[in-house]
Amino acid sequence: MLKSDVIVIGGGFAGLMAAAVSAKRGKKVTLLTYGSGSFPLNSGLIDIMAKPVSGAIAATPLQGISELTEKHPYQVIGADVLKEAVAFFMGLCEEENYPYQGSLDKHQWVVTALGTMKPSCLVPKTMIGNYCFKQQDIVLVGFNGLKDHYSNVMEENLKNVLENGKNYEQVIIYPDIEEGRDLTALDIARWVSTTEGYAACLQQLRTVVKPGSVVILPQVLGVKPDYAVWEQLRKDLQCDVMESTGLPPSANGLRLRSLLLHYLKKHNVTIIENCQVIGSHIQDKVCISVKAKAVARERIYQAEQFILATGGFYGGGLRMDHFPEIKEPIFNIPVHFAGDPEDWANEELFSQQKQPFALVGINTDAQMHPLDGQGNCFLTNVHVVGRNLSGYDFCFEQSGNGVALVSAYQAAMSV
Amino acid sequence: MEKTTVVVIGGGSTGVGILRDLAMRGVDVLLLEKRDMVNGTSSRYHGLLHSGARYVVKDQEAARECIEENIILRKIGKSCVEATEGLFIRLPEDDEAFEEKWVAGCKNSGISAIPITPQEAWQLEPNLSSRLVAAYRVPDAAIDGFRMAWQNIDSAKRYGGRVKTYTEVIRVVSENGKVTGVEVRKFFTNETYFIACDFVINAAGPWSGQIAALAGLEVHVQPDKGTLIAFNQRMTSRIVNRLHVPSDGDIFVPHGSITILGTTSMSVKDPEDTSSSFLEIESLLKIGEKTFENLRKYRILRAFAGSRPLYSSSGGIGRGASRGFVILNHAAEGLYGFITITGGKFTTYRLMAEKLTDMVCQELHITAPCRTAEEPLIQDVPENVKQQARKYFPAYGTVLAANRLGGERFERVVKRLENSPQERQLVCECENVTVAEIKEVISEGTSHTVNDIRRKTRMGMGTCQGIFCSLRSVGILSQYEMAAEKQGSIEQLQNFLQSRFKGIRPVLWGNALREIEIARGIYGVGLNVNGGKPKC
Numbered sequence: 044m045l046k047s048d049v050i051v052i053g054g055g056f057a058g059l060m061a062a063a064v065s066a067k068r069g070k071k072v073t074l075l076t077y078g079s080g081s082f083p084l085n086s087g088l089i090d091i092m093a094k095p096v097s098g099a100i101a102a103t104p105l106q107g108i109s110e111l112t113e114k115h116p117y118q119v120i121g122a123d124v125l126k127e128a129v130a131f132f133m134g135l136c137e138e139e140n141y142p143y144q145g146s147l148d149k150h151q152w153v154v155t156a157l158g159t160m161k162p163s164c165l166v167p168k169t170m171i172g173n174y175c176f177k178q179q180d181i182v183l184v185g186f187n188g189l190k191d192h193y194s195n196v197m198e199e200n201l202k203n204v205l206e207n208g209k210n211y212e213q214v215i216i217y218p219d220i221e222e223g224r225d226l227t228a229l230d231i232a233r234w235v236s237t238t239e240g241y242a243a244c245l246q247q248l249r250t251v252v253k254p255g256s257v258v259i260l261p262q263v264l265g266v267k268p269d270y271a272v273w274e275q276l277r278k279d280l281q282c283d284v285m286e287s288t289g290l291p292p293s294a295n296g297l298r299l300r301s302l303l304l305h306y307l308k309k310h311n312v313t314i315i316e317n318c319q320v321i322g323s324h325i326q327d328k329v330c331i332s333v334k335a336k337a338v339a340r341e342r343i344y345q346a347e348q349f350i351l352a353t354g355g356f357y358g359g360g361l362r363m364d365h366f367p368e369i370k371e372p373i374f375n376i377p378v379h380f381a382g383d384p385e386d387w388a389n390e391e392l393f394s395q396q397k398q399p400f401a402l403v404g405i406n407t408d409a410q411m412h413p414l415d416g417q418g419n420c421f422l423t424n425v426h427v428v429g430r431n432l433s434g435y436d437f438c439f440e441q442s443g444n445g446v447a448l449v450s451a452y453q454a455a456m457s458v
Numbered sequence: 459m460e461k462t463t464v465v466v467i468g469g470g471s472t473g474v475g476i477l478r479d480l481a482m483r484g485v486d487v488l489l490l491e492k493r494d495m496v497n498g499t500s501s502r503y504h505g506l507l508h509s510g511a512r513y514v515v516k517d518q519e520a521a522r523e524c525i526e527e528n529i530i531l532r533k534i535g536k537s538c539v540e541a542t543e544g545l546f547i548r549l550p551e552d553d554e555a556f557e558e559k560w561v562a563g564c565k566n567s568g569i570s571a572i573p574i575t576p577q578e579a580w581q582l583e584p585n586l587s588s589r590l591v592a593a594y595r596v597p598d599a600a601i602d603g604f605r606m607a608w609q610n611i612d613s614a615k616r617y618g619g620r621v622k623t624y625t626e627v628i629r630v631v632s633e634n635g636k637v638t639g640v641e642v643r644k645f646f647t648n649e650t651y652f653i654a655c656d657f658v659i660n661a662a663g664p665w666s667g668q669i670a671a672l673a674g675l676e677v678h679v680q681p682d683k684g685t686l687i688a689f690n691q692r693m694t695s696r697i698v699n700r701l702h703v704p705s706d707g708d709i710f711v712p713h714g715s716i717t718i719l720g721t722t723s724m725s726v727k728d729p730e731d732t733s734s735s736f737l738e739i740e741s742l743l744k745i746g747e748k749t750f751e752n753l754r755k756y757r758i759l760r761a762f763a764g765s766r767p768l769y770s771s772s773g774g775i776g777r778g779a780s781r782g783f784v785i786l787n788h789a790a791e792g793l794y795g796f797i798t799i800t801g802g803k804f805t806t807y808r809l810m811a812e813k814l815t816d817m818v819c820q821e822l823h824i825t826a827p828c829r830t831a832e833e834p835l836i837q838d839v840p841e842n843v844k845q846q847a848r849k850y851f852p853a854y855g856t857v858l859a860a861n862r863l864g865g866e867r868f869e870r871v872v873k874r875l876e877n878s879p880q881e882r883q884l885v886c887e888c889e890n891v892t893v894a895e896i897k898e899v900i901s902e903g904t905s906h907t908v909n910d911i912r913r914k915t916r917m918g919m920g921t922c923q924g925i926f927c928s929l930r931s932v933g934i935l936s937q938y939e940m941a942a943e944k945q946g947s948i949e950q951l952q953n954f955l956q957s958r959f960k961g962i963r964p965v966l967w968g969n970a971l972r973e974i975e976i977a978r979g980i981y982g983v984g985l986n987v988n989g990g991k992p993k994c
């Protein structure tokens with residue numbers, strides 16, 4: 044049987060980044076995964092840190108990190124690694140001709156489907172919303188038949204967020220897609236990617252949009268990780284053009300996924316899809332192999348090192364079938380919630396406090412080795428990354444893909 | 459100045475029953491509800507149309523009332539009642555002597571209780587405990603509280619009955635020992651004003667003690683909180699009761715595709731307290747798994763709680779206190795025109811309303827007889843309309859929608875679907891609710907929040923608990939000036955998500971935990987629902 048240097052389990056952002064960094068370091072990497080993780084949900088934005096402790100937004104992402112407690116993954120890993128990880132990611136996107144914009148020194152602001160502005164850190168060019176602050180005329184574009192996009196709501200809330208006195212206009216574009224069917228942004232993105240679709244879209248926009256405006260659309264500017272449609276539309280309209288966040292499926296999340304998969308293939312990573320890892324063989328704190336199920340048959344995969352990127356409670360990396368028993372199903376890494384049952388969740392879904400249940404996960408050392416209840420290394424050749432980790436609340440902090448990126452980078456540098 | 463003959467306080471089952479009865483007898487009547495209709499116990503309950511079998515040992519009179527009303531409501535509220543029938547099952551640990559008393563009680567009260575063997579019981583309900591030793595079939599049924607209340611209002615409106623929601627009574631005004639009206643406050647604007655009337659009916663359920671206090675009177679109503687768990691499957695197609703002295707957590711009621719287990723019983727200070735704790739859930743599951751051994755394998759949708767209005771002249775509390783109803787004419791205490799009706803059950807709401815209305819009509823010298831037991835609440839949906847609707851609704855959806863909307867509204871919705879293809883889109887995929895239905899409900903003018911729409915359409919009540927339809931419904935609601943004036947879209951969205959979370963919080967494990975991660979991702983991260991001004 045072929046033995047890899049590194050096996051990565053899980054194909055979300057953390058898994059793909061861990062595979063990318065390992066492969067770039069010349070390792071022989073196998074990626075075992077099923078599904079596309081949270082890519083279709085998360086807009087492909089790399090949030091790093093907006094709200095470290097209180098509800099107040101930190102001056103910069105980097106400043107925010109310095110305010111965190113020592114249990115937080117960023118503190119466990121350290122700010123220097125964080126900078127390297129960001130540089131690696133930015134370089135990778137550049138190399139793939141889909142450069143992201145942003146740095147640890149400044150928040151980037153993205154328009155949301157609700158018309159609020161969301162702080163993020165590394166952002167695709169199509170989603171940079173900062174232009175809204177400057178320009179006077181704002182055009183909100185909706186598509187006939189597109190659920191989950193409400194220009195009226197966006198206008199109502201943008202008016203509260205942006206300076207007074209701007210002009211707002213709502214435009215509805217009629218895509219030439221079968222009538223009466225539910226459309227997602229992805230359907231429209233496919234339509235806009237065609238020559239006829241683009242031409243029809245442009246023609247309808249031209250009749251209303253003045254040059255010099257800001258044009259805000261749902262994520263419909265193409266399905267591939269390139270800026271072709273966006274650049275063309277900016278040029279044709281002579282406007283700042285941007286995409287907002289939205290409800291799933293997110294075109295930009297999927298663009299980032301294709302970009303990373305392309306990079307992995309280029310670096311000879313073996314990708315096994317539809318492959319669910321169901322167990323492991325462990326000897327003296329060392330993982331020898333994992334067992335995986337693909338369609339009907341089971342297979343054993345061996346490697347020197349393993350990276351666990353199975354995505355916490357959402358991805359299936361952690362499970363809680365009954366309160367308070369938490370299970371990590373592949374390696375049986377211990378995870379506990381020590382508090383009182385009534386302290387498992389705050390009363391408010393969104394409040395000025397982190398959610399206790401969101402902070403629960405696997406504890407690690409600085410090389411991302413999982414720790415047992417006493418703080419000792421539980422497995423010496425396994426590394427844990429992404430949403431499986433304890434000590435952070437991706438939602439409160441706005442740090443989800445940031446923690447995934449940094450922990451994946453650190454794990455891959457440690458294998 | 460606004461005027462009416464009778465003001466009814468409280469938009470629960472008791473209040474709407476009275477509204478309908480008074481209106482049908484030709485009395486000018488206005489119902490005032492501080493929030494949306496059915497804000498109180500009448501939606502935070504088990505939905506069991508009692509056969510009366512539960513009460514036969516302790517209270518024969520209550521049992522008899524139940525069976526009579528059970529038969530009437532099946533007739534007048536066809537589309538609100540699911541005639542599931544019920545089982546009473548005895549487990550080895552349940553007292554055998556009680557079974558004897560119970561069988562005799564059923565007989566005395568005229569409630570059919572057909573004994574079946576355990577084998578027959580398992581055949582009917584395969585998930586039932588393998589330990590059961592005795593089982594009986596009784597004429598219990600499931601009843602939809604929202605719908606029943608809605609149809610009562612629709613019926614009352616046809617007779618000139620009026621309703622004001624989001625209008626809270628804050629003072630009962632009297633002169634020389636006689637009621638002259640009420641002062642009310644509008645929820646969204648805080649504006650207060652006076653409504654003149656001759657009679658005030660206090661039908662505020664567990665709040666009725668508080669309402670009496672507004673008039674300077676003392677009525678002992680102890681709010682008694684009960685928590686319930688909704689499971690996402692129909693684990694039983696019949697109602698299942700434990701055959702023992704009525705106690706916590708011993709009834710399962712199937713409704714459509716879900717099953718509700720309840721309930722606990724706990725005195726609370728304020729009926730506004732509808733929180734449920736992990737501990738209450740755990741204790742319900744512990745008792746419930748005696749009836750269904752594999753209970754913990756089922757997916758929990760949410761928990762919810764309501765307060766029983768337990769009346770006691772002597773101050774007894776909890777399950778022991780009376781569940782029969784009382785009508786207190788406070789003329790005897792020196793306030794003419796103020797009447798309290800409290801206690802009782804959902805099952806007996808119509809009877810309660812009849813007795814109360816008799817009393818008011820006597821004062822008004824009106825002799826019209828009560829007809830609420832004969833006339834159906836709504837007309838049936840004509841077959842040809844259903845036929846038309848099948849083009850737009852998925853096969854099973856037509857009947858569901860016809861039932862929940864009733865004839866007239868259903869026809870209007872079908873017309874919308876016909877005329878505008880855009881409105882055929884589903885807003886709520888779990889419960890099959892279209893844009894047309896939501897727009898129709900909003901256009902009636904009594905829905906101001908997403909939660910109001912939810913109650914009327916079932917949007918957001920299904921598997922996803924509103925995760926995917928919240929933005930849609932806020933988006934549609936915001937298109938209507940009237941609603942948008944009242945609450946901003948962000949506040950609407952936050953309130954709706956919070957109200958859903960409240961029911962999920964005490965059952966936050968398994969799939970619920972995963973879904974909350976998604977909800978926080980979508981609304982907290984992707985949409986930044988907490989908003990705030992950007993710093994740049």
Ligand SMILES: Cc1cc2nc3c(=O)[nH]c(=O)nc-3n(C[C@H](O)[C@H](O)[C@H](O)COP(=O)(O)OP(=O)(O)OC[C@H]3O[C@@H](n4cnc5c(N)ncnc54)[C@H](O)[C@@H]3O)c2cc1C
Pocket residue numbers: 052053054055056057058075076077078079080081082084085086087088089090091318319320321352353354355357358359360373428429430431437441442443444445447975976977978979980983984
């Ligand atoms: C709705 C939503 C919106 C979000 N928006 C943002 C945002 O705007 N910005 C931001 O920075 N972050 C956002 N986040 C957070 C961010 O998406 C996640 O924190 C981060 O991407 C987690 O990555 P992951 O790789 O650890 O997990 P996941 O993306 O969940 O990936 C885990 C993968 O592992 C696979 N897997 C699990 N078990 C096994 C197994 N046994 N065998 C094989 N494969 C397995 C899963 O199928 C899945 O594909 C959002 C999250 C959500 C839910």
Ligand SMILES: Cc1cc2nc3c(=O)[nH]c(=O)nc-3n(C[C@H](O)[C@H](O)[C@H](O)COP(=O)(O)OP(=O)(O)OC[C@H]3O[C@@H](n4cnc5c(N)ncnc54)[C@H](O)[C@@H]3O)c2cc1C
Pocket residue numbers: 467468469470471472473490491492493495496497498499500501502503504505506507508625626627628661662663664665669682683684685686720721763764765766767800801802803804805806
């Ligand atoms: C957990 C539980 C389970 C139950 N299960 C069943 C069952 O299965 N079958 C059954 O038959 N019965 C059941 N019951 C009992 C039944 O639900 C109640 O008896 C019945 O719903 C009471 O209705 P109501 O109209 O009197 O009160 P409510 O429905 O509580 O109505 C009172 C209304 O008054 C309004 N109000 C309060 N103050 C003011 C004010 N100042 N101004 C204006 N409006 C005001 C409130 O908002 C509320 O809407 C159950 C009760 C509980 C708690």
